[in-house]
Amino acid sequence: MKYQFAERVDLMKSSAIREILKVTQEPDMISFAGGLPAPELFPLAGIREAFQEALSSDPAVLQYSNTEGFLPLREYIVSKMQQDGINARAENVLITNGSQQALDLITKLFINPGDIVLVEKPSYLGALQVFRSYQAKFVDIATDYEGINVDAFELAIKEYHPKLIYLTPTFKNPTGVTLAADRRRAVAGLAAKYKVPLIEDDPYRELRYYGDPVPPIKSFDGSDWVIYMGSFSKIIAPGLRLGWVATEGELMDKLVLAKQGTDLHTGTLVQRGVYNYLVNHNIKAHIEAIRAEYGRRRDVMLQQMDEQFPKNFSWTKPDGGMFLWVTLPEGANSGSLLKQAIKEKVAYVPGAMFFPNGGGLNTLRLNFSNSTPVKIKAGIQRLARLLTE
Amino acid sequence: MKYQFAERVDLMKSSAIREILKVTQEPDMISFAGGLPAPELFPLAGIREAFQEALSSDPAVLQYSNTEGFLPLREYIVSKMQQDGINARAENVLITNGSQQALDLITKLFINPGDIVLVEKPSYLGALQVFRSYQAKFVDIATDYEGINVDAFELAIKEYHPKLIYLTPTFKNPTGVTLAADRRRAVAGLAAKYKVPLIEDDPYRELRYYGDPVPPIKSFDGSDWVIYMGSFSKIIAPGLRLGWVATEGELMDKLVLAKQGTDLHTGTLVQRGVYNYLVNHNIKAHIEAIRAEYGRRRDVMLQQMDEQFPKNFSWTKPDGGMFLWVTLPEGANSGSLLKQAIKEKVAYVPGAMFFPNGGGLNTLRLNFSNSTPVKIKAGIQRLARLLTE
Numbered sequence: 001m002k003y004q005f006a007e008r009v010d011l012m013k014s015s016a017i018r019e020i021l022k023v024t025q026e027p028d029m030i031s032f033a034g035g036l037p038a039p040e041l042f043p044l045a046g047i048r049e050a051f052q053e054a055l056s057s058d059p060a061v062l063q064y065s066n067t068e069g070f071l072p073l074r075e076y077i078v079s080k081m082q083q084d085g086i087n088a089r090a091e092n093v094l095i096t097n098g099s100q101q102a103l104d105l106i107t108k109l110f111i112n113p114g115d116i117v118l119v120e121k122p123s124y125l126g127a128l129q130v131f132r133s134y135q136a137k138f139v140d141i142a143t144d145y146e147g148i149n150v151d152a153f154e155l156a157i158k159e160y161h162p163k164l165i166y167l168t169p170t171f172k173n174p175t176g177v178t179l180a181a182d183r184r185r186a187v188a189g190l191a192a193k194y195k196v197p198l199i200e201d202d203p204y205r206e207l208r209y210y211g212d213p214v215p216p217i218k219s220f221d222g223s224d225w226v227i228y229m230g231s232f233s234k235i236i237a238p239g240l241r242l243g244w245v246a247t248e249g250e251l252m253d254k255l256v257l258a259k260q261g262t263d264l265h266t267g268t269l270v271q272r273g274v275y276n277y278l279v280n281h282n283i284k285a286h287i288e289a290i291r292a293e294y295g296r297r298r299d300v301m302l303q304q305m306d307e308q309f310p311k312n313f314s315w316t317k318p319d320g321g322m323f324l325w326v327t328l329p330e331g332a333n334s335g336s337l338l339k340q341a342i343k344e345k346v347a348y349v350p351g352a353m354f355f356p357n358g359g360g361l362n363t364l365r366l367n368f369s370n371s372t373p374v375k376i377k378a379g380i381q382r383l384a385r386l387l388t389e
Numbered sequence: 390m391k392y393q394f395a396e397r398v399d400l401m402k403s404s405a406i407r408e409i410l411k412v413t414q415e416p417d418m419i420s421f422a423g424g425l426p427a428p429e430l431f432p433l434a435g436i437r438e439a440f441q442e443a444l445s446s447d448p449a450v451l452q453y454s455n456t457e458g459f460l461p462l463r464e465y466i467v468s469k470m471q472q473d474g475i476n477a478r479a480e481n482v483l484i485t486n487g488s489q490q491a492l493d494l495i496t497k498l499f500i501n502p503g504d505i506v507l508v509e510k511p512s513y514l515g516a517l518q519v520f521r522s523y524q525a526k527f528v529d530i531a532t533d534y535e536g537i538n539v540d541a542f543e544l545a546i547k548e549y550h551p552k553l554i555y556l557t558p559t560f561k562n563p564t565g566v567t568l569a570a571d572r573r574r575a576v577a578g579l580a581a582k583y584k585v586p587l588i589e590d591d592p593y594r595e596l597r598y599y600g601d602p603v604p605p606i607k608s609f610d611g612s613d614w615v616i617y618m619g620s621f622s623k624i625i626a627p628g629l630r631l632g633w634v635a636t637e638g639e640l641m642d643k644l645v646l647a648k649q650g651t652d653l654h655t656g657t658l659v660q661r662g663v664y665n666y667l668v669n670h671n672i673k674a675h676i677e678a679i680r681a682e683y684g685r686r687r688d689v690m691l692q693q694m695d696e697q698f699p700k701n702f703s704w705t706k707p708d709g710g711m712f713l714w715v716t717l718p719e720g721a722n723s724g725s726l727l728k729q730a731i732k733e734k735v736a737y738v739p740g741a742m743f744f745p746n747g748g749g750l751n752t753l754r755l756n757f758s759n760s761t762p763v764k765i766k767a768g769i770q771r772l773a774r775l776l777t778e
Contacts, residue, residue: 002613002639003586004552006501006523012646018456039448047451047658048444055437059428062436062626067407097486101652108522112395129650133497134395163393197392224391237451239657250391257401261518262651263490267659268628269436 007113011132015125016353020338024347030379032366033347035173035322041290042237043281050277054269061272067260069095069244070271076278077230077244084205085219086228088246094255095266099203099231099243103130105258106199106227106245110163111136118162120148122325122354122363124173124201127166136164138356145316147172147179150186157194165196169217171204171321174354174365178319181214188220195225197251203231203243206287207369208320209295224248232274234322235287242266242274294322300373301366301380308384322369325351327362328387334364337386346382396502400521404514405742409727413736419768421755422736424562424711430679431626432670439666443658450661456649458484458633459660465667466619466633473594474608475617477635483644484655488592488620488632492519494647495588495616495634499552500525507551509537511714511743511752513562513590516555525553527745534705536561536568539575546583554585558606560593560710563743563754567708570603577609584614586640592620592632595676596758597709598684613637621663623711624676629659683711689762690755690769697773711758714740716751717776723753726775735771 017033024031054061068074074090081088096102103126111117113135119128121140131138139160141148147169156162167187169179179187191198200217218228224247231243245255259265277283301324302317309315315326328334335350351363368376406422413420443450457463463479470477485491492515500506502524508517510529520527528549530537536558545551556576558568568576580587589606607617613636620632634644648654666672690713691706698704704715717723724739740752757765 002584003499005643006497006499006504009498009643012643012650014646015649018649034453036453039452042448042451044444044446044448044451048441051440051444051658052437055433055440057433059431059433060628062431062433062628063428064423064425064627097652097656100650104651108395109398110392110395115395126650126653133647133650195391238453239449239451241652241654241656254394254398254401257403258522260404260407261401261489261515261522262493263486263630264515265630267486267630267656269440270656270659 008133008135011135013129013132015129017125017349020347020349023342029345029347030371030375030382031347032368032371032379033349034370035367036370037234037238038293038369041293043277043286046277046281047237047273050280051269051273053276053280054272061269063268065265065268067256067265069093069266070268070275073271073275076275081228081230081246084213085215086246092248092252093244093246094252094259095271096243096245096259097241097263097266098233098238099201099229099245100126102229102243102245103127103199103201105255105262107131107134107136107164108258109254110197115163116160118156118160118165119356120167120172122174122351122360123166123356124168125354127201128356140355140357143175143177145177147177147183148187150183153187154190157190157196162196165191165198166201167198167217168201170202170214171207171318173204174323174349174351175325176316176318176321176323178214184215184217185220188217188226191225192221192223197227198225199227199229201229203234204321206235207291207294207322209291209298210319227251235283235290236274236277240270240274242270294369297368297371297373297376300376301368304377304380308380310388313387322367324366324368326364326366328364330362332362334362341383341386344382344386346379348383397522397524400524402518402521404518406514406738409736409738412731418734418736419760419764419771420736421757421760421768422738423759424756425759426623426627427682427758430682432666432675435666435670435675436626436662439669440658440662442665442669443661450658452657454654454657456645456654458482458655459657459664462660462664465664470617470619470635473602474604475635481637481641482633482635483641483648484660485632485634485648486630486652486655487622487627488590488618488634489515491618491632491634492516492588492590494644494651496520496523496525496553497647498643499586504552505549507545507549507554508745509556509561511563511740511749512555512745513557514743516590517745529744529746532564532566534566536566536572537576539572542576543579546579546585551585554580554587555590556587556606557590559591559603560596560707562593562710563712563738563740564714565705565707565710565712567603573604573606574609577606577615580614581610581612586614586616588616588618590618592623593710595624596680596683596711598680598687599708616640624672624679625663625666629663631655631659631663683758686757686760686762686765690757690765693766693769697769699777702776711756713755713757715753715755717753719751721751723751730772730775733771733775735768735775737772
């Protein structure tokens with residue numbers, strides 16, 4: 001090795017999902033592996049008009065701007081969060097390059113090497129990557145069909161004194177599971193009781209196809225221990241790289257400092273363009289349209305699984321989001337089956353990589369948002385044939 | 390304090406420049422403090438067309454994309470660097486959210502707490518902020534009108550074993566000084582001899598108003614110890630947040646990993662939009678236009694200083710860039726004079742903040758790119774009156 005890297009580099013690993021995605025580019029491959037929205041549903045014309053408008057007169061749209069973000073966009077986000085029961089002001093909102101960057105900034109502020117992060121088992125892989133890159137250690141809490149077990153959660157806090165808690169309570173990546181409302185109230189209370197910052201990562205909230213919205217954990221947070229993260233990636237488009245983090249003043253000041261050092265500020269043009277889209281175009285109708293189509297795709301996938309998968313498989317039936325989670329019989333290994341699957345032109349993500357401390361060998365994640373119903377049917381048939389053997 | 394932050398947070402400080410900029414927003418203030426390009430010269434119409442084109446048909450412009458960046462843009466950057474004598478291939482280029490992010494990623498990869506970074510005295514403040522946020526320590530090398538002293542540079546490497554070297558050799562922020570070609574060859578050789586990665590931060594290269602280009606340090610680099618950073622902020626617009634870093638394979642792999650964890654990738658739309666602008670619009674003519682205007686502003690400022698400043702002041706006369714650097718008589722304190730200056734409606738940046746280990750109390754930085762010639766004249770008159778007292 002040519003270089004003497006810093007110690008943290010030993011722990012940085014490429015996302016195995018990205019490696020899988022490289023082999024799923026062939027046109028006849030049916031890939032349930034990625035976590036991609038459906039590009040054919042992107043509001044291309046609306047975004048085009050919104051950016052044209054942003055670039056029509058004021059050159060400030062191309063100038064350096066403040067680290068916190070474009071004030072009207074932050075105010076829009078405040079009113080959006082208010083509809084979900086979160087009280088905040090513009091000064092509590094920092095605009096980031098997607099919510100992934102917010103995770104990186106929060107972790108930079110809290111994690112010394114060896115510090116504990118409390119996570120769900122399984123957890124969003126991109127978050128585990130960030131925590132690892134700051135040399136965090138993990139305590140992982142078991143989940144059921146209503147999210148994490150609250151008793152195990154409290155015990156883990158008492159025993160391990162985590163520096164951070166990380167939850168994706170709504171239509172979670174990778175399982176699609178939503179944390180029940182009473183558990184949300186409980187975890188908000190426990191974060192405050194033990195004074196541990198709790199990151200609520202909530203990008204899928206608006207992708208609900210059935211049932212009523214569940215309030216954010218942040219809406220139960222009376223003493224500001226919940227850090228809320230949102231994103232425009234799933235409701236507009238991820239290639240814009242636009243998300244936000246909301247928290248109270250002292251932490252916000254540090255987040256702004258960290259962001260300033262990291263990349264000065266999020267792009268001025270992209271913030272103004274997206275703001276124009278949000279206020280001048282029918283974002284509600286757009287979200288309705290993607291909900292209708294993703295809901296249809298979810299239904300097709302679930303129905304096909306019901307028909308094709310053997311009785312000793314189990315899987316989640318989430319009311320929203322982009323993912324289903326399949327559990328094979330004990331002893332099966334979804335990782336070693338993947339090579340065969342790819343040969344047969346269907347791809348998924350082995351579940352084990354979402355377990356920070358091992359486990360989950362007999363699980364796998366399926367994405368339904370990025371494939372047409374016809375492909376979903378064909379892909380589940382291929383999978384069923386393969387997995388049943 | 391509510392939170393238990395990580396140790397590195399103690400060292401994060403707000404850029405004092407940003408604090409100064411907050412008081413320089415009033416309309417009758419003449420500010421030489423910021424490092425802003427002139428917004429009236431931004432190619433607004435060209436960018437508008439280029440983004441419209443990007444958004445005209447292919448929805449992939451709004452989708453997630455690879456971490457390395459948009460391949461045609463990376464190929465454009467390769468040919469651009471080739472014109473400056475740098476040999477690279479697209480696989481050696483990573484697109485970042487401005488070159489500030491490249492600095493953050495490089496530092497994350499190399500710096501353990503307490504590691505030494507070798508910097509110039511004075512140095513770009515944004516870089517010092519990044520290095521501090523990873524708990525680096527500084528060894529600073531004296532500079533003269535041809536850049537750093539090569540003997541002092543070698544001695545410092547031998548004595549302090551730095552993990553990184555950071556130089557902005559061309560029209561440096563804050564002094565405007567350019568490192569002489571023979572010194573460039575020497576420092577490239579010394580970086581290789583002692584096996585220390587040398588970051589060449591080169592955003593001002595094309596803002597040359599007089600004289601011939603000096604080859605990048607990277608062009609003298611036979612064994613890949615120089616990491617080259619470039620930016621579109623100064624030649625197109627900073628609000629796009631688009632820069633790049635070029636290096637060899639092993640380090641590039643790690644940079645891609647670090648970028649993946651930090652924010653997945655740079656915005657797909659902004660990369661494609663800027664690429665369209667670069668290939669379909671006359672970027673050469675645009676650069677000529679900003680060079681002509683910035684050169685005029687530089688001349689006006691220097692002429693006014695010649696006429697107004699007392700003989701015991703000295704200042705740089707750079708052939709390019711955006712800044713001049715003034716040295717007041719020994720014993721003067723530009724920091725304590727700033728309050729008075731702001732009262733008299735003229736602002737600058739005290740030089741001391743560019744010195745990582747103290748010093749420079751009698752120096753100050755003036756920006757000439759962001760003020761019209763009329764304002765430059767009036768502002769220098771105000772400054773001369775104040776500083777002479």
